[in-house]
Structure formats: structure tokens, C-alpha cells
Amino acid sequence: MSTDRTRPAGRRDQGGPRSVPPQRPRRLQPHRPQRPHQWFAERLLAVLSGQRPVHWMLGHTIGEAYDQLAELAPSTPLGSTRGSRPVLRHCRGAQPATGVVEAFASIAAGDRVRAMAFRLEQGPDQRWRCAAVELGGERLTAGAPGPR
Numbered sequence: 001m002s003t004d005r006t007r008p009a010g011r012r013d014q015g016g017p018r019s020v021p022p023q024r025p026r027r028l029q030p031h032r033p034q035r036p037h038q039w040f041a042e043r044l045l046a047v048l049s050g051q052r053p054v055h056w057m058l059g060h061t062i063g064e065a066y067d068q069l070a071e072l073a074p075s076t077p078l079g080s081t082r083g084s085r086p087v088l089r090h091c092r093g094a095q096p097a098t099g100v101v102e103a104f105a106s107i108a109a110g111d112r113v114r115a116m117a118f119r120l121e122q123g124p125d126q127r128w129r130c131a132a133v134e135l136g137g138e139r140l141t142a143g144a145p146g147p148r
Contacts, residue, residue, distance in 0.1 A: 035093065036093075036101060036120055036128040037091060037092075037093035037101050037103035037118075037120060038091050038093075040060070040103070040118060040120060040128070040130055041088055041091040041103065041105040041116070041118070042088060043056065043057060043060065044057075044069075044116065044118060044130070044133060045078060045086060045088055045105075045107055045116070047069055047073055048069075048072065048073065048076065048077055048078040048116075048135070049076055049078040049079050049080065049085075049086045049109075050073070050076035050079050051085075053073070054066075054069050054070045054073040057069055057130070060128075060129055060130060061129055061130045061131075062121060062123075062129040062130070062131050063131055063132075065129075065130050065131055065132060065133060068133065069133070077135055078107055078109070078114060078116070078135070079109075080109055082110045083110075084109050084110035085109065086107050086108065086109035086114075087107070087108055087109070088105055088106075088107055089105075089106040089107065089108050089113070090105060090106045091103060091104070091105040091106075092104060092105075093120075099121060099122035100119065100120070100121055100122070101119070101120040101128070102117070102118075102119050102120075103117065103118055103119075103120065104116065104117045104118075105117075105118075114135060114136055115135070115136050116133070116134070116135050116136075117133070117134045117135075118130055118132060118133045118134070119131045119132040
């Protein structure tokens with residue numbers, strides 16, 4: 001019987017505990033605030049897929065954009081397909097003029113991918129508001145049925 005109490009019974013090697021290299025602290029990525037077009041893409045997706053009510057966009061739209069959304073939301077043009085919830089895959093934006101962002105997003109639901117384009121305009125109060133929305137090349141206008 002061994003009197004060495006630092007080694008488990010039955011262990012025959014003479015090496016002690018192996019030294020473990022110290023772990024480096026993880027570098028924390030600086031938190032980047034979400035850009036306006038990314039924020040709006042998430043909100044538009046939630047409304048047009050039926051996850052949120054259209055009045056959730058009240059105050060975030062200008063012109064006829066709110067009326068268009070109010071008429072389109074009940075048909076849920078970006079609704080679930082085959083039980084899969086739609087998700088935002090990519091969202092990119094361009095600034096063709098000061099205070100204007102034109103953005104596009106791809107939305108996936110199951111094996112189906114849809115495109116959404118929208119225009120944001122910055123008001124005198126520095127807040128961004130949605131001015132227009134298009135899905136899959138078809139302009140979403142009040143009174144016209146949305147794509148299904």
C-alpha cells in the first residue's frame with residue numbers, strides 16, 4: 001500500500017498534476033447599437049408576419065406607409081409557411097441622400113426566401129420613420145392584394 005496521498009490508488013506514473021496553461025480572458029466585443037434599417041426590418045417583419053399588431057408601427061411611419069401596413073397586416077404576406085416562423089436573414093442599407101436610407105432584407109421561412117425593400121426618412125426631430133415598403137418586387141399599396 002502506498003503512503004503517497006497525492007496520487008490516486010493504482011496510478012503508477014511518477015508525474016504530478018499537469019500544469020494547465022492559464023486561460024486568456026475573452027475579449028468582449030464592443031456593443032454596436034443596431035442601425036435604423038436593421039431595427040425597422042425586424043419591426044416590419046413582425047407586423048407583416050402577424051407576430052405583432054400593426055399599431056406597433058404607429059409613430060414610426062409617415063405618409064401612406066401606415067395605411068398600407070394597416071391594410072396589408074391582416075393578410076400576413078410574410079406569415080409562417082409549414083409551421084416555420086419567418087426570420088430576418090440579411091439586412092443592408094444605403095444612404096442615397098442625407099436623412100434617407102434605402103434598405104433591403106431577405107426573410108426566410110422554411111425553404112422559402114422573400115425579399116423586402118423599404119425607405120426610411122429622418123425627420124427634423126432626428127427620428128427615423130418608414131416611408132415606403134415593397135415585398136418581392138411588388139409595391140405594397142393600399143387596396144391591392146399582397147402576394148401569398
